[in-house]
Amino acid sequence: MQNQVKKIIKKYRVKDVFTPSTPAKHSFVEREQKTSNSLVKALSTPGKQIIIYGHSGSGKTSLLLKTLERTYDKYIITRCMEGMSFENLIADGFSGLGKYYTEEKTNTKGFKVAPEVSASFLGIQAKLNMEMTSSAAEKQKLLLPPQLTPQQLAKFFGEIKACWVLEDFHKIHPSEKKKASQLMKVFMDTSVEYEDVKLIAIGAVNAGRLVIEYDKEMNNRVSEIHVPLMNSEQLRKIILKGEDLLNINFSYDAIDKIVNISSGLASICHQLCLNICFNRDIMETSDLGEKLTVSDVDAAIEEYIEERSDTLKSQFDKAVKKNKKEDNTNEIKELLSVFCRTDTAEITYEELQTYLSTPPKKFPLHKVKNYLNELQAPDRGEVIVLDNHSGKYSICDPFVKSYAKCKIKQSGNLNMNISAQHFKSILFDEILAAFHKQIHLDVNNLDIESMENFDFDED
Ligand SMILES: Nc1ncnc2c1ncn2[C@@H]1O[C@H](COP(=O)(O)OP(=O)(O)OP(=O)(O)O)[C@@H](O)[C@H]1O
Ligand SMILES: [Mg+2]
Structure with missing residues (x-):
């Protein structure tokens, strides 16, 4: 009954607490020390490049985003897709920087970009925009403006102290991947001049080398970080955080059931909790402190099967x-x-x-x-x-x-x-x-x- 008398200070939407299809937000739980410490260390070490790998849904993106919030002011995310060429990759990273270089005029973010770098960025941007509009209709392959080399791109990142995240890098075709490993080398070299510049490649695979096959000489300057599936304690914490934020109360056996069925996959845990709340018409932090039981879990599982069949x-x-x-x-x-x-x-x-x-x-x-x-x-x-x-x-x-x-x-x-x-x-x-x-x-x-x-x- 404790929850019923709890004073509600802040209301949360259920869909922001239980997030089966997006990186964890309010219900983020800390990962094992070894993993999170290695990531913080690698992010804070100038010149260190990073590969994050692990089973699909193990929490790679959530962990990285949470850690970036604490360590980096700016980062650009490029989502890799099958069929994406090396040129597309460069163009996407470059486009992501656009908002920072155009904001520079108003200087809302409180950082300064050297005027000549900014001018060079805007010049390339104009050429790339032209190329992108014409290439869709007329050409198969995107031609990058000659000034937009990997070296130049790394400098643009360095100038605004940003890092570049390549999500789902395992999806890139092997022939294009080879060029991309050179990209990692370029970012590494650029860090001599710009210490914050960094490339982070994420892949849902079970070995770092399957994300990017980098040269042996880079061994000491690349940190490979494995994100394992969640253990029962971590899954339990997701539910307990949800309970706290939403002022709801799961019975012990309901929690056990969700944790066991989730089998290390937080997305299943989030989905079942979300289904349970929606089925009980709980859309945001409750005033009533609803009690949720095993029969709510069973209904959520049934629905989950229906959705996934x-x-x-x-x-x-x-x-x-x-x-x-x-x-x-x-x-x-x-x-x-x-x-x-x-x-x-x-x-x-x-x-x-x-x-x-x-x-x-x-x-x-x-x-x-x-x-x-x-x-x-x-x-x-x-x-x-x-x-x-x-x-x-x-x-x-x-x-x-x-x-x-x-x-x-x-x-x-x-x-x-x-x-x-x-x-x-x-x-x-x-x-x-x-x-x-x-x-x-x-x-x-x-x-x-x-x-x-x-x-x-x-x-
Ligand atoms: N630390 C965490 N705390 C709470 N929930 C988490 C945590 N990490 C991940 N999740 C949840 O697990 C699911 C998968 O997370 P995420 O997208 O981060 O995994 P991923 O390893 O990047 O997956 P993919 O390989 O498919 O890109 C999401 O529902 C997310 O909300
Ligand atoms: Mg991910």
Whole structure:
């Protein structure tokens, strides 16, 4: 009842507190010291370039933005997309600087740019604008004004003491990436003259080198920072912060359920909390101190499945589709079924091989590595993730895992011709069952013998 008498000092909108699709705002929780300290140190070290990597949704952008707020006055973000050329990248970074160079006349931000640098910026800007309007209609490739070299761009960043963030850098085509690693070198060299200039590349991959392959000579001047998935304590804190800001109150078992189902992914935690609030008509900080229970969580999960069912379907279909040369759908399903064991959260390559080679199975073991690599790529929906630190593989999130389990079960049962609605209810039961069986049991407990009896119908 404590919340009911709480004096509401400030009201927050629920959508600013629970942010499933955008970087964390008011409910930002501190990350592990090691990660945040390395980032602050790298941001504060002149000349140090930064690569931030980790599982999609692990909180890379949120952590960087929060840390930049504390360390840098200005930063430009370029969101990389597939098909983006090196020239597009440079043009985007340059355009991002525009507001600072044009604001310079009014000097609202209280910084001074040397007049000759400003003049050179505005000259290039005029040429680039012309090129961009004509190139859309007439040309395939953007031609940068010759004065807009990577060196010059780095100087423009340096002059206003800004750093440049390249988001989703893993999406850039390998041929363009090579040039971009040179860009990192240019920024590094420019820091001799301008100490704040810095390039930060972020990639949803499991090794820093997969974001940018930089030269060995740069080893000591690049900081690779891994952002892991969130632990239960951090997820719990998101909910507790939300409770505090919105004056609501989740029961203990409701919190446990959200934390467990989220499986390290804060976006699931935010989405479930948001669904719960919306379902209970809570749009902003409550005056009443509403109590939220497990049945609110169940309704939110059901809704979440409903919202994601198309995405889950297309992700699974991508994962098991035939390839051009042969129909390997059944082999991929068999491989995925190992992960679908409710008590198999993460698994090593060796454990997978052991399971797949246990008679009467006749899995072509030489293909396992290839399949695992393919299943991590966008072409197969990125359904498998490899944790480079532990060397273990797992299915990317519990919803995909439960979906795969239900689908494999369905396709193994020829009489199981069910409606989409019925399928969703099976999926819902499966997700709750997975929650009850604690999907994150230690892989050391993996019992190969019991997996032999793996039968979906018994669950
Ligand atoms: N420290 C945090 N505290 C609270 N919520 C967080 C935190 N970090 C991330 N989140 C939430 O997790 C989700 C993913 O965050 P974010 O976009 O920062 O991850 P990301 O690693 O950059 O993802 P992607 O690889 O898809 O770009 C969002 O819902 C965000 O609000
Ligand atoms: Mg991000």
